[in-house]
Amino acid sequence: MQYMALIYAVPNGEQDYEGDMMADYGQFTQDAIAAGVYVSGEALMPETDASTVRMRGGKAQITDGPFAETKETLGGYYLLECADLDEAITWAAKIPSAKYGCVEVRPVMVFDQ
Amino acid sequence: MIQAALAHAFKADSGRVLAALIAQFRDFDLAEEALQDAIIEAARTWPRDGTPSNTSAWLLAVARRRALDRMRKFARAKDEAVLQNLGLLAEDQPEDEATQEIPDERLRLIFTCCHPALAEEAQVALTLRTLCGLSAREIAQAFLVPHATMNQRLTRAKAKISNAGIPYRVPEGPEIEARLAAVLSVIYLIFNAGYAPRNPVLSAEALRLCEVVHQLQPLPETAGLWALMSLHMARDPARLDADNTLISLKDQNRALWDHPAIARAKTRLLHALAQSRPGPYQIQAAISALHCEAESWATTDWAQINALYGALYRLSPTPVVALNHAVAEAHAGEPKEALTKLGELQMALEGYQPFHAARAELLAQCGKIPAARLEYKHVISLTIAPEERAFLLKKLSELP
Incomplete structure (x- = not known):
């Protein structure tokens, strides 16, 4: 099964991170590739650079920033191929930002042919 | 007779049969429906053919066939591969399925x-x-x-x-x-x-x-919880009076306790404790066991109970454990200190019924009668269970 690990954290929360976060992310990605669970993963630019699009009455409405006012924002993701939820949770728990933010684990929807 | 056999087979074995079905088909709904089908089948055929010797194996075998039927019906429109797999599944079933022990x-x-x-x-x-x-x-x-x-x-x-x-497996490591x-x-x-x-x-x-759980995977904490619950149950006959009013541990007639059950619980608890892997349930059971072996409230080993609550607090430092620790301390002879501790817990436990019940009793013990009266009225307003309300109303009426 494929699981999307959505990484949420308070912007600039990594300031309180103990250790070298970039190095830890590099290590995590290498470990996930070596274990064969890595499908893809990216970090996202902050929400201040986000734009939100809605189609209303056939017209695109574009607003600055994200939809919701929340403290923790989406900062990146990994797409992981795992046998089951337990394996996905084990990997999600190793994502460095889980130490100060949180990681939401969502199964990827599978459509019947 | 048949009705009784059926009710018994269902009640006693449904968990085990359902677990076997879910393990095989990985589908709760299909398993439940198939078991339901099997029970209907049993109600139809047992009165005619007699009750099978191994009722749960019979239910499992019939439910398996019904589950496969349902899957075939559902898969017909889909593709050949699924149907072929179902054929293989059906062949996997042993011939003597009606007599064999079903996997747990x-x-x-x-x-x-x-x-x-x-x-x-x-x-x-x-x-x-x-x-x-x-x-x-x-x-x-x-x-x-x-x-x-x-x-x-x-x-x-x-x-x-x-x-x-979410996997079907017993976690490891x-x-x-x-x-x-x-x-x-x-x-x-x-x-x-x-x-x-x-x-x-x-x-x-x-x-x-x-x-x-304990039979399938014996671990000390499981034994601890079993002992804790058994000890609660053993004291149950003395817990209510004729008017269904709760009787406090202090005033219970200890002769009504189920002493053989207490002995069984203690044996298992001692065996668990001997493995030196203490946990919250083992400690709570040990506290309960000390109550159970005391001949009266006055001769209860409060010093050891107090120490055990201290150990429990180190394992699970929650306000509720702190509350129980303070109450034990009061019984060990320090009600004023306990009342001070309760004051520190007020923020965390405001509105928690047992907290207010404990404070009412401590206030009364310390001779602060008007405050105790107010606290009893407050805790009664928080209490739903009728037997406990009656108990608290009685306590309130007994204040000097």
Whole structure:
């Protein structure tokens, strides 16, 4: 099964991170590739650079920033191929930002042919 | 006779049969429907052909066939490959299925039902539904929620297990302790739901489940919880008076306690404690055992109970444990210190019924009668269980 690990954290929360976060992310990605669970993963630019699009009455409405006012924002993701939820949770728990933010684990929807 | 045999077979074995079906088909709904089909089949054929010697194996064999039928019907429109797999599944079934011992898959199932990715209330409901064979309506009644709400809770939980890929397996390695703690917590919640307000079915099911978990995977904390619940049950006959008013431990007639049950619980508890892997349930059971072996309230070993609460607080430093520790301290002879400690816990426990009950009693002990009177009135307003309300009203009326 494929699981999307959505990484949420308070912007600039990594300031309180103990250790070298970039190095830890590099290590995590290498470990996930070596274990064969890595499908893809990216970090996202902050929400201040986000734009939100809605189609209303056939017209695109574009607003600055994200939809919701929340403290923790989406900062990146990994797409992981795992046998089951337990394996996905084990990997999600190793994502460095889980130490100060949180990681939401969502199964990827599978459509019947 | 047949009706009784059927009711018994269903009640006693449904958890085990359902667990075997779910383990094979990985589908709660299909398993439940297939078992239901098998029970209907039993009601039709047992009166005619007689009750089979191994009722659960019979139910499992028939339910398996019904499940395969249902899958075939569903797969017909799909493709050949699925049908071929079903053929192989059917061939896997042993010939002498009606007599063989059915595999016990309940441990895997309880770890699935009590998976931390499910909400706790869903864990409780799913455990009662699948392992204890209670209907959604019975569970709804026990937890005072509408039937439709309970149905939805069960449906959502089953959907999440399937959609999110929650596995059917007993966790291994370092995971096991944390996951077992979740299972035991669900069992204890079920037990307590049956204890006040009283629903003996739930308490009995909790004890039975704990016994199953312990038999399939003996760990000290499981034995600790079993002992704790058994000790609660052993004191149950002395807990209420003729008017259904709660009698405090202090005033209970200790001759009414089930002393052979206390001895059994103590034996198992000592065996668990000897493994030197203490945990919250073993400590709570040890505290309970000290109460049970005391001949009276006055001769209770309060010093040791106080020390055990200290150990419990180090393992689980929660305000509720701190409250119990303070109460034990009061009984060990320090009611004023205990009252001060309760003051420190006020922020965390405001509105928690046992906190106000303990404070009312401590205030009375310390001679602060007007404050005790106010506190008793407050705690009575927070109390729902009628037997406990009656107890508190009596306490209030006895104040000087």
